[in-house]
Amino acid sequence: MVPPEFKYVCRGGPAPNEHVKAVHARGLRPSYDMGSAHDAKGALPRDKGALFAWMPHDGQHMIRHTKNIKAQVWLANDALARDDLLHCASLFRLMFHAGPHVRETWSAGVTLESYTTWAKAFPHHGLPIDRDHAWGIDSMASAYRIAPEEWRRDAREWFARVVDLFELASMPSGLIQRVNQRDLLNGEFDCCQSFQVMFLLHSMRCMNESVFRGVHETDFGRLADLHNRS
Structure with a gap:
């Protein structure tokens, strides 16, 4: 179970802050920051080069x-x-x-x-x-x-x-x-x-x-x- 405040935006979490919005708007995302997890209608990336795609264990x-x-x-x-x-x-x-x-x-x-x-x-x-x-x-x-x-x-x-x-x-x-x-x-x-x-x-x-x-x-x-x- 994940408390709402800790969820990704795309999974019902809180809206992204202004810093995140500015990074996306100015195209300053690092190479490992892929996908659209910051968007309420987005999704976590599955590409192996994406940081979000890696999980050591659950x-x-x-x-x-x-x-x-x-x-x-x-x-x-x-x-x-x-x-x-x-x-x-x-x-x-x-x-x-x-x-x-x-x-x-x-x-x-x-x-x-x-x-x-x-x-x-x-x-x-x-x-x-x-x-x-x-x-x-x-x-x-x-x-x-x-x-x-x-x-x-x-x-x-x-x-x-x-x-x-x-x-x-x-x-x-x-x-x-x-x-x-x-x-x-x-x-x-x-x-x-x-x-x-x-x-x-x-x-x-x-x-x-x-x-x-x-x-x-x-x-x-x-x-x-x-x-x-x-």
Whole structure:
């Protein structure tokens, strides 16, 4: 979810400022500034020479970035990679936080607190979670292994709340994901995708092996049971 004030003009964001208008009017755009994202009726460019066309990763493909930094941490204990991993984990936690959330017309909320409220209202009915959350939890669990004790201590309650959420939201089959997607079953039924389910199972294993094993046996057992049922 992107707040309106952070959107591109062509995607419903605020009108361009006078500086942007002047640059376009005088033909001063740099070579990498292509397309018409500044126009309400415009579009983002797809040309490989356009800066807007490049995106290192997004939440659903976060592993494409974190796989490399995790390898650097494991193989070389690289200081910059350790910092990068903590950064990625913290960014996910900033999105999936346990603090209060104010509903907006454009979003009911995608936070840990919002999903917990949803699950309490409809227990064991599943949640609209996907690989975005799986890779985020993967990064949190990986960061937990190399983080300072202060960071780990602060993160433990967050992990415990994720286990509570998964257990409360899980359907009788053990599955958690439940989404309505127009290109699946014509949007007539809620469903889950097997590959995304596997990523979520991976995230459960990450939490158990990196956070709970030998330390928090109760949470370890709850998560292991849910993992095996799925």
